[in-house]
Each structure stands twice: as structure tokens, then as C-alpha cells.
Amino acid sequence: MPTQCSRDLFGYEVVEGRQVVAAFDGGEVTSDAGGLLLGATDRAIRLVGRFAGCFEDGRLQAQVEHSVETMTAQRVFGIALGYEDLNDHDQLRHDPVLATLAGKLTAKRQDCAPLAGKSTLNRLEHAPLTPSRYHKIGHDAAAIEGLFVALFLEAHKTPPPEIVLDLDATDDPLHGHQEGRFFHGYYDCYCYLPLYVFCGRHLLAAKLRRSNIDASAGALDEVERIVGQIRARWPRVKIGLRADSGFARDELMAWCEANGVDYVFGLARNERLVGTIAEELAEAAAESRAQNGPARRFADFPWRTLDSWSRARRVVAKAEHLPKGPNPRFVVTSLPAGEIDARTLYEDVYCARGEVENRIKDLPGSQGRPPEVAPERQAARPVRGPHVGGHHARQPAPTLVRVLRLCPGRGAPPDRAQAYPVCHRHLRLDPAQAPEDRRPGAPQRTPDQSRHGLGLPLPDRVSPRLSLSEARRRLLSAPAIPCAPASRAAGARRKFGPITDPEPQPPAAPPHPPIHAQPPAHLPAVRNPG
Secondary structure: OOOOOOOOEEEEEEEOOEEEEEEOOOOOOOOOOOHHHHHHHHHHHOHHHHHHOOEEEOOOHHHOOOOHHHHHHHHHHHHHOOOOOHHHHHHHOOOHHHHHHHOOOOOOOOOOOOOOOHHHHHHHHOOOOOOOOOOOEEEOHHHHHHHHHHHHHHOOOOOOOEEEEEEEEOOEEOOOOOOOOEEEOOOOEEEEOOEEEEEOOEEEEEEOOOOOOOOOOOHHHHHHHHHHHHHHHOOOOEEEEEEOHHHOOHHHHHHHHHOOOEEEEEEOOOHHHHHHOHHHHHHHHHHHHHHOOOEEEEEEEEEOOOOOOOOOEEEEEEEEEEOOEEOOEEEEEOOOOOOOOHHHHHHHHHHHHHHHHHHHHHOOOOOOOOHHHOOOOOOOOOOOOOOOOOEOOOOHHHHHHHHHHHOEOOOOOHHHOOEOOOOHHHHOOOOOOOOOOOOOOOOOOOOOEOOOOOOOOHHHOOOOOOEOOHHHHHHHOOEOOOOOHHHHHHHHHHHHOOOOOOOOOOOOOOOOOEOOOOOOOOOOOOOOOO
16 A cells, blocks of 8 residues: 655754755666666667668558667667566656667657557567568568677687687576477476577577477587688688587588588497496596595597497597596597597586586576576567577577677776676666576465566566565564654664664554555655665
């Protein structure tokens, strides 16, 4: 229920000779000011404008209120700021910060908002390959895929001597009955299985796929396209592929061997492989027992499967023994033994692929990210043709955030330039988010959870998600401050003093009704009041 307090100015005790007051005359306040950094980054690389150029608009431009570039900017910046659902844009279309980022502060018609609503953005996201009578906006899938490789190439002043492309697949959990929804046993949830291709910190491809497929499905097509585009610009650069055992497929390895691309792939262990390194495992076990710690040996040998490989290939084995037991690992590679030894190949080359998993954790919706910085999820709506099996709809947003991370700090010498420590928590002011169990059948959230810091008016926020801390809960439930100066000072000390009392005190009845979190109806709402 709304508070009955009608005061618009609150005073607190004097601090070092300065008066402390709280008022509701701050105008419109936003928690998304960090998005302005994204706007500056976009002006430098022109990502949103070039991404919008990949769409074909068949509408009558004289009657168009929301252009493709404006809608694209609205959607990309919204995802980067954590507003993943199209439903959020029914309120965000009035947001001044998002309007500033999209470059449109006022609407042409009086009955329209500056930005597009969920229905208009939905038509953009469901754009077919070519415009039709009922779908006036189309898209060029090849141009969208090539844009991110072009951004990677433009980020280098001179071609590097060699690059490594990391391939990986991960889960994108679903919370509705979307098209192509399947249960994945490894991830223990209904999800999609998108394919990602990285080169260092640069995202080169993100393909949304169903989860009832092999992890390497479609990887050859993506690698062939990316390698071809890179070699057209850098013909002398040495290119290598790195991935886990899900990509150790004969088709992909044979293509790499025929096209001069090196590879280092994990190899799933089996009884034949483990038996080949039985001697090394025994030596590692004896050393582990003697040292009371882990021990490892390395082996290098040619290997061929019974029927799935077309030729024999070099395999490097790590015969490791831990206090818990043996831990053998295997890697298949095209790199010759005379060029790199087994230990260096495994420890320095293959194990470096763990960095790509950190990049995946940075992506919106990743289950590996901490809950306070991973509020995104796949919306509970059907995903149609241009999405499943096509480019990932969220691809531009993490690219824009990642380019912002790579900008060197101002004033730093060229040899000591450091990247900005930018992440989602710096772009949007949100308190810590409680972790949730979103598996089917499990409770979604506790009744006392709430979500703050959305940059929206309090009455119009989306469904609760965040939980208030004990300190804020006490602050919001404290009794009203009396008008007497002495009582006011005592109330201020009580609200801003230590949270934990030195001795338990018996509860006392409040002299006035409690102050509620919602401001009076005639006063402007304050976003993220913490």
C-alpha cells in the first residue's frame, strides 16, 4: 500500500558541519548510466549501424516511426544492460538513457513513444531472409555472420604471425515451450546448444542450435567460412583450431589437414587408450604414493580408431595419478612431434582452451556466470526460422561489451596499457542477486525475493527476482521519523548505526505506521533507492 507520508524533504544530523538532507526533487534517475560507455564504444567501431545495415527494410519509409537502426540499437543495448525479454521494452521505450543510446529522444507522432515496443521488436527479430507481403523486414544472414569476423580483423593494425580459433558448445537453458526444445542429459535441463567460436577475447561466431545434436554439428561450415574470410585478408597467417573431445571428428580433422590448418582436440578416453599408457600410469601411481601428491607422465604415440578415423594421427597422453585415483587424459593433434613436445603441447597449448570457457561465462545467460551478473535468460516465446539453426540473436551485445573491455586506459603508456575492468555489473547498478533453481519442477523463487535496480518506475517493474539484504529490509521497515529535532537525530542514528545491536533489546511498538518502499503517488519514483 502507498505510504501516507506527504513530506518532500527529510533532514538528518549534521556531519562535520554539513547538513544532510534527503529529498524527492531529483527528477528522473536511472541505474543504467553505464550504458553511455557502450554508446561511446559503438561510435568508435560503428557496430550497431553496420549490424542494422544487414537488414532490408521494405516498409514505406515516409510512414515509418521506428527505423531498423533505431530498433537494432534499442535491442542490442537493452540486452547488454540486462533487459533480455521483449516484454521489458513496453516500459523501456520511454527510458531516456536507452533513447539516448538509440539516437532518438522524441517520436514523430504524438501517440507514439520514442522507442519501439515489444510487438514492433518482435517483428524485427522474426524477420525472414527476404521481405514478404506480411513481413516487410528481411535480413542477410551471410552479412551478419561476416560482420563479426570483419570487426576482429579491423581490431589489428598488423596481421599476427598465428592465431588460434577456439570452438566450444554450451547450454542455453529454456524456461518455456520454445521450438526445438529438448532435454539435455549432461546439462540436466531443457536447453539449446549454441556453438561459439572465439579468437582470444573476440567472438567470431555464435550459432543457435537444438540440443539433440552432436556438439560438433555445423562446426565444419563455420570454420570453413571463418578461415576463408581471415585468409582473404591475412593470407600468410598461420591458423590453428582448439576444442574439447566433442569436436574430435574425422570430417573436421580431415578438412584441417587438407587446408593447412593445425588442430589440437581433446580425445575421449576408452579402454584401448588407457591400456596403451598402462606403464606410464603405473609409474605415476608409484610416484604419487611416494610423494603423497599428484604425479604425471606424458606419452606420445600414433593412434587410429577401429572404424571412425580415415587415417592414423598423433595422440598425446597425460598419465596422471591423483590422491583420488588415476586421471588419464588424451589429445589428438596435427602438430608434428619435432615441432612441439608432448608436455608443452598439453600443458601450454591445449590447457589454454580454458580461457574460452571464461569468455562463454561472460556471455548473457551463461549458467557459469555468477548469479548477480547473469540475470539474462532465453525468453519464454517460440524461436522461429531465423533463430534456430541461424545466427545467435544476442551476438552483437556481448561483442560490444567485449570491445569496451579491450579499450586501453587513458593516460597509460603504450607498453603498459591496461584494459578497462568492465563487466555487466558496471553497466547496470544492481544489488546482489540470489541464486535460483530453474530446473523443471523445482520452486522458482521464495516469496520474499524482489528485484530492484531495473531503471523502471517501481509500480511497473517486472516480476520479482532479487532478495533484499537484511540491512535494507531493516531500513525499509524502520518506524517513521518524528518531526521533533531530538527524535529526528535519534531516528537517524538508529537507521544508519550498526546493523547488529550489542545486546538484544525487547521489541517496542512503533509510534507511527512503518515506512513502505513505494514513494507517495504525487512524488517522482526514485530508481534503485539504495
